[in-house]
Amino acid sequence: MGAFHRLTKEEKEQCLAAIEFFTNSKMLFLSKDISLAQLAEETGITVHKISYLINAEFGSNFNDYINLKRIDYLIDNLNQPMLKDLSIKEISLACGFGCRSSCFRAFRKHKGKSPSEFLKRISKN
Structure with a gap:
């Protein structure tokens, strides 16, 4: 350092x-x-x-910092037309993740849930 x-x-x-x-x-x-x-x-x-x-x-490290930005962007824009009707895989790619699995890993690490579980919880509110 x-x-x-x-x-x-x-x-x-x-x-x-x-x-x-x-x-x-x-x-x-x-x-x-x-x-x-x-x-x-x-x-x-x-x-x-x-x-x-x-x-x-x-x-956090650089990758976690960037992944948190991606997760926040995903959450903030879930109901926007650009993401609304996309699959989790398509949303993952649109938010900068290289693949669906990297999105899942980041979500589990930072939110304690998979993107699907998180989205279901949000849609119930």
Whole structure:
């Protein structure tokens, strides 16, 4: 981790704001091939610094950070025409997951349920 733990609060906040801005505004998480290197290129922040900040500030690794963005996007857009009538596999791909199984693994890890179970619970409310 090197000198990253010595970043000032302002430096951390600026970097985290840039990470969040580019990830969210450009919806980088919707690309199944998004990488730390691409995020570094977009933000101008080094790969190592991004990795450190995501680990230190969000308590997760890059893949979990991106998968949580995908899950939030899926949940927020479930009733939108673009996702409404799609299968779980099609929804998974539309939300940036490489395949249905990676979506299932991420959902189970972060929500404690499969996407199907989660969607059934939401539709009952």
